[in-house]
Amino acid sequence: MTIKTNKFSQIISFSSAALFSLLISSFYSYAQQDNKNKLPEIGGAGLSVLSIDKERQIGDAMMRHLRASQPIVHDPVLTEYINDIGNRMVRHANDVNYNFKFFLINNNELNAFAFFGGHIVIHTGLLITADNESELASVIAHEISHVTQRHLARRMEAGSRNQPLTMAGMISGVLLSLVNPTVGMAALSTSMAASQQAGINYTRGNEKEADRVGIQLLANSGFDPMGAPNFFTKMSERFRYKSKPPAMLLTHPLPDSRITDARTRAQNYSPRTIAPSLTFELAKARINARYQGNPRDNIKRIKYKIAKQQYRFKAATQYGLAISYFENKQYQQAQDLLERLLKDDNNNLFYIDVLTDTLIATEQFDRAIAMLAEIEKLMPKNQVVALNYANTLIKAEKYAQAEQILQDYLLLDKSNYLANDLLTQVYRAQNNKAMMHASKAEVYALLGAFPRAVDELQTGYTFANDMPLIKKRIKARILQFQEQEQKLKRLN
Numbered sequence: 001m002t003i004k005t006n007k008f009s010q011i012i013s014f015s016s017a018a019l020f021s022l023l024i025s026s027f028y029s030y031a032q033q034d035n036k037n038k039l040p041e042i043g044g045a046g047l048s049v050l051s052i053d054k055e056r057q058i059g060d061a062m063m064r065h066l067r068a069s070q071p072i073v074h075d076p077v078l079t080e081y082i083n084d085i086g087n088r089m090v091r092h093a094n095d096v097n098y099n100f101k102f103f104l105i106n107n108n109e110l111n112a113f114a115f116f117g118g119h120i121v122i123h124t125g126l127l128i129t130a131d132n133e134s135e136l137a138s139v140i141a142h143e144i145s146h147v148t149q150r151h152l153a154r155r156m157e158a159g160s161r162n163q164p165l166t167m168a169g170m171i172s173g174v175l176l177s178l179v180n181p182t183v184g185m186a187a188l189s190t191s192m193a194a195s196q197q198a199g200i201n202y203t204r205g206n207e208k209e210a211d212r213v214g215i216q217l218l219a220n221s222g223f224d225p226m227g228a229p230n231f232f233t234k235m236s237e238r239f240r241y242k243s244k245p246p247a248m249l250l251t252h253p254l255p256d257s258r259i260t261d262a263r264t265r266a267q268n269y270s271p272r273t274i275a276p277s278l279t280f281e282l283a284k285a286r287i288n289a290r291y292q293g294n295p296r297d298n299i300k301r302i303k304y305k306i307a308k309q310q311y312r313f314k315a316a317t318q319y320g321l322a323i324s325y326f327e328n329k330q331y332q333q334a335q336d337l338l339e340r341l342l343k344d345d346n347n348n349l350f351y352i353d354v355l356t357d358t359l360i361a362t363e364q365f366d367r368a369i370a371m372l373a374e375i376e377k378l379m380p381k382n383q384v385v386a387l388n389y390a391n392t393l394i395k396a397e398k399y400a401q402a403e404q405i406l407q408d409y410l411l412l413d414k415s416n417y418l419a420n421d422l423l424t425q426v427y428r429a430q431n432n433k434a435m436m437h438a439s440k441a442e443v444y445a446l447l448g449a450f451p452r453a454v455d456e457l458q459t460g461y462t463f464a465n466d467m468p469l470i471k472k473r474i475k476a477r478i479l480q481f482q483e484q485e486q487k488l489k490r491l492n
Contacts, residue, residue, distance in 0.1 A: 052097045059117020064448030073104040076384045077353045092220040095148040114143040133280040134227030145213035151206040219269045229263035281313045282350045285320035295328035334358045349384040356388045365396035434464035450485040
């Protein structure tokens with residue numbers, strides 16, 4: 001599916017800013033209140049200022065803020081890929097208290113960060129910079145380790161022993177540094193004043209622990225543990241003399257001693273040769289062709305690479321070319337290339353996704369539907385298949401069938417932004433105003449705009465006069481959204 005922009009986020013800026021301010025004050029208020037009766041266990045991952053339940057609530061609220069304010073990549077193929085890597089490592093992690101979710105932000109900055117509730121965010125620039133899957137996995141393993149060791153909560157615990165003003169500023173800086181390290185780290189340095197060095201030492205301790213746990217996790221999950229020191233070295237050498245280092249180095253400093261320690265730890269594991277990953281190369285090709293540059297330049301660049309055989313996998317390079325053809329509206333060239341690729345790998349969802357877009361663009365709806373119906377038998381409820389299938393049915397004006405597929409999928413993943421957005425399109429096309437407004441409310445709620453979500457539900461209620469069951473459901477959902485908003489306020 002081709003989804004590049006978040007059309008709702010442009011009208012949610014006030015709500016998301018208010019939510020972020022509420023979160024900052026909530027963290028401080030709760031930390032002060034809860035810490036009165038706690039004796040902190042320094043260095044323990046299992047005890048901190050915030051309970052696991054509070055971390056989940058705050059993490060959920062922060063994720064809604066990020067959807068509204070950041071260019072989240074709503075791309076089912078890339079989302080599935082990054083979650084597959086992440087969850088492979090979560091299965092081997094200790095102290096897992098959350099259902100982890102992994103997200104990509106469309107940003108060329110070299111950055112990744114973790115926050116409350118098991119949320120891991122990776123910038124597309126980091127994936128492009130990595131030379132192999134183990135390097136990418138090393139960064140994700142590091143961020144998973146920050147979460148399992150509860151470093152953000154523990155840092156709040158250490159800071160709560162400072163003066164209130166310092167603590168409030170520190171929390172603000174820590175949170176801002178996740179999303180915008182340049183601004184956040186400046187705020188953090190200013191607010192910490194006399195206790196600045198203690199805070200820096202605490203951060204270094206977090207990084208050292210995350211390196212240790214992350215490298216072990218990397219090795220236990222079947223990746224090359226040398227991926228971590230190799231990626232560290234690459235970043236250090238590339239940006240050593242830059243006046244403006246990448247965002248990741250502001251929150252994850254790389255002194256030579258840290259690189260040496262990481263290399264020593266990685267060498268404690270048996271040498272491991274990992275074969276190059278086709279899916280990793282396909283993901284890089286997809287980002288480069290769909291989210292970087294312009295189609296004409298991309299076509300020239302990729303054709304040159306193919307002619308000079310500058311690739312690890314020819315199929316991945318051809319895939320990038322097919323996407324570039326599609327983006328340049330050269331649909332026949334894209335279709336021919338994708339069909340050749342599918343002959344050798346007929347269940348590859350990277351290929352199926354772009355071929356679906358191509359068939360939709362050329363109004364070959366029946367062929368796309370037949371292809372997706374067949375693959376759904378093999379991969380029921382897979383997000384790439386379900387969302388492409390529903391999107392194709394919408395374009396083919398088969399709304400009832402699309403509605404059923406989306407409703408079934410949302411039973412498994414109710415917070416999927418694309419599924420909710422597509423369902424809104426279905427109800428709009430059916431002129432089902434009650435359900436259209438109800439579905440649109442779900443989209444607003446995912447962006448943290450609960451007042452607007454309630455407004456949509458109330459509007460939908462007025463169109464449901466002859467649907468008593470729908471009216472009851474809408475009333476219940478209004479109460480749920482209001483309760484969710486009140487939970488945020490009760491954190492304060």
